Amino acid sequence: MSEKGMLIVLSGPSGVGKGTVRQAMVKKYGQQFKYSISMTTRQPRAREVNGVDYYFVSKDEFEHEIANGGMLEYAQYVDNYYGTPLKYVNQMLDNGQDVLLEIEVKGAMQVRSKVSNGVFIFLAPPDLHSLQQRIEKRGTDDSETIKKRMIKAREEINLMTNYDYVVVNDKVDLAVQRIEQIIASEHLRVARVLSSYQKMLGDN
Ligand SMILES: Nc1nc2c(ncn2[C@@H]2O[C@H](COP(=O)(O)OP(=O)(O)O)[C@@H](O)[C@H]2O)c(=O)[nH]1
Numbered sequence: 001m002s003e004k005g006m007l008i009v010l011s012g013p014s015g016v017g018k019g020t021v022r023q024a025m026v027k028k029y030g031q032q033f034k035y036s037i038s039m040t041t042r043q044p045r046a047r048e049v050n051g052v053d054y055y056f057v058s059k060d061e062f063e064h065e066i067a068n069g070g071m072l073e074y075a076q077y078v079d080n081y082y083g084t085p086l087k088y089v090n091q092m093l094d095n096g097q098d099v100l101l102e103i104e105v106k107g108a109m110q111v112r113s114k115v116s117n118g119v120f121i122f123l124a125p126p127d128l129h130s131l132q133q134r135i136e137k138r139g140t141d142d143s144e145t146i147k148k149r150m151i152k153a154r155e156e157i158n159l160m161t162n163y164d165y166v167v168v169n170d171k172v173d174l175a176v177q178r179i180e181q182i183i184a185s186e187h188l189r190v191a192r193v194l195s196s197y198q199k200m201l202g203d204n
Pocket residue numbers: 011012013014015018019038039042073074075077082083084102103104105106107108
Protein backbone atom coordinates (compact mmCIF):
# COMPACT_ATOMS: atom_id res chain seq x y z
CA MET A 1 0.00 0.00 0.00
CA SER A 2 1.67 3.26 -1.04
CA GLU A 3 0.87 6.49 0.71
CA LYS A 4 -0.71 9.27 -1.32
CA GLY A 5 -0.13 12.86 -0.33
CA MET A 6 -2.43 14.60 2.09
CA LEU A 7 -4.60 17.58 1.25
CA ILE A 8 -4.28 20.40 3.79
CA VAL A 9 -7.23 22.75 3.52
CA LEU A 10 -6.89 26.15 5.18
CA SER A 11 -9.94 28.41 5.37
CA GLY A 12 -10.93 31.47 7.32
CA PRO A 13 -12.53 34.86 6.86
CA SER A 14 -11.02 37.54 4.67
CA GLY A 15 -8.30 39.43 6.53
CA VAL A 16 -7.69 36.79 9.23
CA GLY A 17 -4.17 36.24 7.91
CA LYS A 18 -4.42 33.13 5.69
CA GLY A 19 -2.06 34.55 3.09
CA THR A 20 0.40 35.74 5.74
CA VAL A 21 0.37 32.39 7.56
CA ARG A 22 0.64 30.46 4.29
CA GLN A 23 3.68 32.51 3.21
CA ALA A 24 5.31 31.93 6.59
CA MET A 25 4.64 28.19 6.25
CA VAL A 26 6.13 28.12 2.75
CA LYS A 27 9.24 29.91 4.08
CA LYS A 28 9.66 27.55 7.04
CA TYR A 29 8.39 24.22 5.73
CA GLY A 30 8.26 24.84 1.97
CA GLN A 31 9.88 21.50 1.08
CA GLN A 32 7.18 19.57 2.91
CA PHE A 33 4.16 20.55 0.79
CA LYS A 34 3.08 22.11 -2.49
CA TYR A 35 0.82 25.13 -2.60
CA SER A 36 -2.03 24.92 -5.10
CA ILE A 37 -2.43 28.22 -6.94
CA SER A 38 -6.12 29.07 -7.33
CA MET A 39 -7.89 30.50 -10.33
CA THR A 40 -9.98 33.64 -9.93
CA THR A 41 -11.94 36.24 -11.88
CA ARG A 42 -10.99 38.92 -9.30
CA GLN A 43 -8.76 41.77 -10.48
CA PRO A 44 -5.11 41.44 -9.34
CA ARG A 45 -4.12 43.63 -6.37
CA ALA A 46 -1.11 45.95 -6.65
CA ARG A 47 1.61 43.45 -5.76
CA GLU A 48 -0.06 40.27 -7.00
CA VAL A 49 1.50 38.32 -9.84
CA ASN A 50 -0.36 36.09 -12.31
CA GLY A 51 0.70 32.46 -11.83
CA VAL A 52 2.16 33.16 -8.38
CA ASP A 53 -0.70 34.50 -6.25
CA TYR A 54 -3.53 33.37 -8.52
CA TYR A 55 -4.23 32.52 -12.12
CA PHE A 56 -6.22 35.61 -13.06
CA VAL A 57 -8.77 34.77 -15.77
CA SER A 58 -11.95 36.17 -17.31
CA LYS A 59 -15.42 34.95 -16.32
CA ASP A 60 -15.69 33.16 -19.69
CA GLU A 61 -12.39 31.33 -19.16
CA PHE A 62 -13.42 30.30 -15.65
CA GLU A 63 -16.80 29.00 -16.81
CA HIS A 64 -15.08 27.10 -19.61
CA GLU A 65 -12.86 25.33 -17.02
CA ILE A 66 -15.93 24.42 -14.94
CA ALA A 67 -17.70 23.01 -18.01
CA ASN A 68 -14.61 20.94 -18.88
CA GLY A 69 -14.48 19.40 -15.40
CA GLY A 70 -11.16 21.10 -14.73
CA MET A 71 -11.93 22.30 -11.19
CA LEU A 72 -11.63 20.26 -8.00
CA GLU A 73 -13.97 22.80 -6.40
CA TYR A 74 -15.08 26.36 -6.98
CA ALA A 75 -17.27 29.01 -5.38
CA GLN A 76 -18.49 32.53 -5.85
CA TYR A 77 -17.17 34.84 -3.17
CA VAL A 78 -18.30 38.47 -2.95
CA ASP A 79 -18.48 39.30 -6.70
CA ASN A 80 -16.06 36.76 -8.17
CA TYR A 81 -15.34 33.12 -8.92
CA TYR A 82 -12.50 31.31 -7.12
CA GLY A 83 -11.51 27.69 -7.69
CA THR A 84 -8.86 24.99 -7.46
CA PRO A 85 -7.52 23.53 -10.74
CA LEU A 86 -7.85 19.75 -10.44
CA LYS A 87 -4.88 18.58 -12.51
CA TYR A 88 -2.04 19.96 -10.36
CA VAL A 89 -3.60 18.71 -7.12
CA ASN A 90 -4.06 15.20 -8.48
CA GLN A 91 -0.52 15.06 -9.88
CA MET A 92 1.03 16.13 -6.57
CA LEU A 93 -1.10 13.81 -4.41
CA ASP A 94 -0.31 10.89 -6.72
CA ASN A 95 3.41 11.71 -6.28
CA GLY A 96 2.97 11.39 -2.53
CA GLN A 97 3.28 15.16 -1.96
CA ASP A 98 1.05 17.03 0.48
CA VAL A 99 -0.89 19.90 -1.10
CA LEU A 100 -2.03 23.06 0.66
CA LEU A 101 -5.27 24.73 -0.44
CA GLU A 102 -6.20 28.17 0.85
CA ILE A 103 -9.91 28.37 0.06
CA GLU A 104 -13.23 29.64 1.43
CA VAL A 105 -15.76 27.49 3.28
CA LYS A 106 -18.13 26.42 0.47
CA GLY A 107 -15.21 25.16 -1.59
CA ALA A 108 -13.72 23.41 1.45
CA MET A 109 -16.96 21.50 1.97
CA GLN A 110 -16.94 20.39 -1.69
CA VAL A 111 -13.42 19.07 -1.18
CA ARG A 112 -14.50 17.31 2.02
CA SER A 113 -17.14 15.37 0.04
CA LYS A 114 -14.64 14.33 -2.66
CA VAL A 115 -11.34 13.60 -0.92
CA SER A 116 -10.70 11.11 1.88
CA ASN A 117 -7.12 11.98 2.82
CA GLY A 118 -7.58 15.59 3.91
CA VAL A 119 -7.20 17.73 7.00
CA PHE A 120 -9.47 20.75 7.33
CA ILE A 121 -8.18 23.71 9.34
CA PHE A 122 -10.11 26.91 10.08
CA LEU A 123 -8.00 29.97 10.84
CA ALA A 124 -9.95 32.19 13.23
CA PRO A 125 -9.36 35.80 14.31
CA PRO A 126 -8.93 36.59 18.04
CA ASP A 127 -12.17 38.64 17.66
CA LEU A 128 -14.22 40.46 14.98
CA HIS A 129 -12.81 43.88 15.86
CA SER A 130 -9.24 42.83 15.12
CA LEU A 131 -10.44 41.13 11.93
CA GLN A 132 -11.86 44.41 10.61
CA GLN A 133 -8.70 46.26 11.69
CA ARG A 134 -6.56 43.76 9.75
CA ILE A 135 -8.62 44.17 6.55
CA GLU A 136 -8.46 47.97 6.89
CA LYS A 137 -4.73 47.93 7.62
CA ARG A 138 -4.08 45.81 4.54
CA GLY A 139 -5.54 48.68 2.50
CA THR A 140 -6.56 46.62 -0.54
CA ASP A 141 -10.36 46.92 -0.33
CA ASP A 142 -12.76 49.88 -0.53
CA SER A 143 -15.25 50.44 2.29
CA GLU A 144 -18.14 48.77 0.41
CA THR A 145 -16.05 45.60 -0.17
CA ILE A 146 -14.90 45.63 3.48
CA LYS A 147 -18.56 45.74 4.57
CA LYS A 148 -19.41 42.76 2.31
CA ARG A 149 -16.37 40.82 3.56
CA MET A 150 -17.32 41.44 7.22
CA ILE A 151 -20.86 40.12 6.56
CA LYS A 152 -19.29 37.09 4.86
CA ALA A 153 -16.91 36.67 7.83
CA ARG A 154 -19.81 36.23 10.28
CA GLU A 155 -21.34 33.54 8.02
CA GLU A 156 -17.98 31.79 7.71
CA ILE A 157 -17.21 31.86 11.44
CA ASN A 158 -20.58 30.13 12.00
CA LEU A 159 -19.37 27.27 9.81
CA MET A 160 -16.08 26.62 11.60
CA THR A 161 -17.55 23.58 13.38
CA ASN A 162 -17.41 21.79 10.00
CA TYR A 163 -13.60 21.78 10.27
CA ASP A 164 -11.33 19.26 11.98
CA TYR A 165 -9.29 21.98 13.73
CA VAL A 166 -9.63 25.65 14.60
CA VAL A 167 -6.41 27.64 14.93
CA VAL A 168 -6.54 31.18 16.30
CA ASN A 169 -4.21 33.53 14.44
CA ASP A 170 -3.21 35.69 17.37
CA LYS A 171 0.51 35.65 16.45
CA VAL A 172 1.65 34.47 13.01
CA ASP A 173 4.55 32.36 14.38
CA LEU A 174 2.28 30.60 16.86
CA ALA A 175 -0.40 29.91 14.22
CA VAL A 176 2.26 28.43 11.91
CA GLN A 177 3.58 26.21 14.72
CA ARG A 178 0.08 24.98 15.58
CA ILE A 179 -0.67 24.13 11.95
CA GLU A 180 2.65 22.31 11.61
CA GLN A 181 1.82 20.24 14.72
CA ILE A 182 -1.61 19.37 13.31
CA ILE A 183 -0.09 18.21 10.02
CA ALA A 184 2.54 16.11 11.81
CA SER A 185 -0.03 14.39 14.03
CA GLU A 186 -2.33 13.73 11.05
CA HIS A 187 0.59 12.03 9.26
CA LEU A 188 1.17 9.86 12.27
CA ARG A 189 -2.52 8.93 12.46
CA VAL A 190 -2.65 8.00 8.76
CA ALA A 191 0.57 5.97 9.07
CA ARG A 192 -0.90 4.05 12.03
CA VAL A 193 -4.13 3.29 10.14
CA LEU A 194 -2.15 2.17 7.07
CA SER A 195 0.10 -0.07 9.12
CA SER A 196 -2.82 -1.73 10.90
CA TYR A 197 -4.47 -2.44 7.53
CA GLN A 198 -1.21 -3.82 6.19
CA LYS A 199 -1.02 -6.16 9.19
CA MET A 200 -4.63 -7.28 8.72
CA LEU A 201 -4.09 -7.91 5.00
CA GLY A 202 -0.80 -9.64 5.73
CA ASP A 203 -2.49 -11.92 8.28
CA ASN A 204 -4.98 -13.22 5.71
N1 LIG B 1 -13.45 28.02 -2.96
C1 LIG B 1 -12.30 28.67 -3.17
N2 LIG B 1 -12.00 29.78 -2.47
C2 LIG B 1 -10.82 30.39 -2.71
C3 LIG B 1 -9.89 29.90 -3.65
N3 LIG B 1 -8.81 30.72 -3.65
C4 LIG B 1 -9.07 31.68 -2.74
N4 LIG B 1 -10.27 31.48 -2.18
C5 LIG B 1 -10.91 32.26 -1.11
O1 LIG B 1 -11.61 33.36 -1.64
C6 LIG B 1 -11.72 34.37 -0.64
C7 LIG B 1 -11.33 35.72 -1.23
O2 LIG B 1 -9.96 35.69 -1.59
P1 LIG B 1 -9.20 37.05 -1.91
O3 LIG B 1 -10.03 37.92 -2.81
O4 LIG B 1 -7.82 36.72 -2.39
O5 LIG B 1 -9.18 37.82 -0.52
P2 LIG B 1 -8.34 37.58 0.82
O6 LIG B 1 -8.46 36.13 1.19
O7 LIG B 1 -9.00 38.48 1.77
O8 LIG B 1 -6.92 37.98 0.53
C8 LIG B 1 -10.83 33.92 0.51
O9 LIG B 1 -11.64 33.34 1.51
C9 LIG B 1 -9.94 32.86 -0.12
O10 LIG B 1 -9.50 31.90 0.82
C10 LIG B 1 -10.23 28.71 -4.35
O11 LIG B 1 -9.48 28.18 -5.17
N5 LIG B 1 -11.43 28.15 -4.07
